[in-house]
Amino acid sequence: MIRRYRILADRIRHELTLLGEVVQQCVDAMERVEQNPPDRDFYVAAAALHLHDFYSGLERLFEMIASEIDETVPRGGSWRRELLTQMTILLTDVRPAVLTRETAQCLDEYLRFRHVVRNVYALHLDAERVGTLAAGLRSTYERVREELEEFGRFLGRLGQADEEEV
Numbered sequence: 001m002i003r004r005y006r007i008l009a010d011r012i013r014h015e016l017t018l019l020g021e022v023v024q025q026c027v028d029a030m031e032r033v034e035q036n037p038p039d040r041d042f043y044v045a046a047a048a049l050h051l052h053d054f055y056s057g058l059e060r061l062f063e064m065i066a067s068e069i070d071e072t073v074p075r076g077g078s079w080r081r082e083l084l085t086q087m088t089i090l091l092t093d094v095r096p097a098v099l100t101r102e103t104a105q106c107l108d109e110y111l112r113f114r115h116v117v118r119n120v121y122a123l124h125l126d127a128e129r130v131g132t133l134a135a136g137l138r139s140t141y142e143r144v145r146e147e148l149e150e151f152g153r154f155l156g157r158l159g160q161a162d163e164e165e166v
Contacts (some may be wrong), residue, residue: 005159009152010090023141026050030134045122055110098151106140
């Protein structure tokens, strides 16, 4: 048990570092939209891909938490939205909520946009929507990072409690 919690806490820290890099690359791409108008579509597409990667990375973490801690991962057509909702729920005697409802509401925008990126040609992306999501990305990331780091500390306490019982 102890090892499972430590591995998950380490994976969360690692993914958060990678997500921080994704956020910076997205911000950089949107800055280049302004600096290089002839290449606007190229940089908007790059930013959209980073927005997709941001949510996909978080979703991988949520799946790990659901699988390792909750021992249940949603299935079916709306599993992604259900997984996000699951992260906001306190599971008595299992774990605290991973995310606040407010944070999940912010992330829902990125979840919906992830679907757009996967199903629309890059040349049909709405540059204004990409810009709006990119503009809020850093603050959304910071909010998620704080909540996931707190969850990582919870995992550390669980691992320590298990260790003391042995």
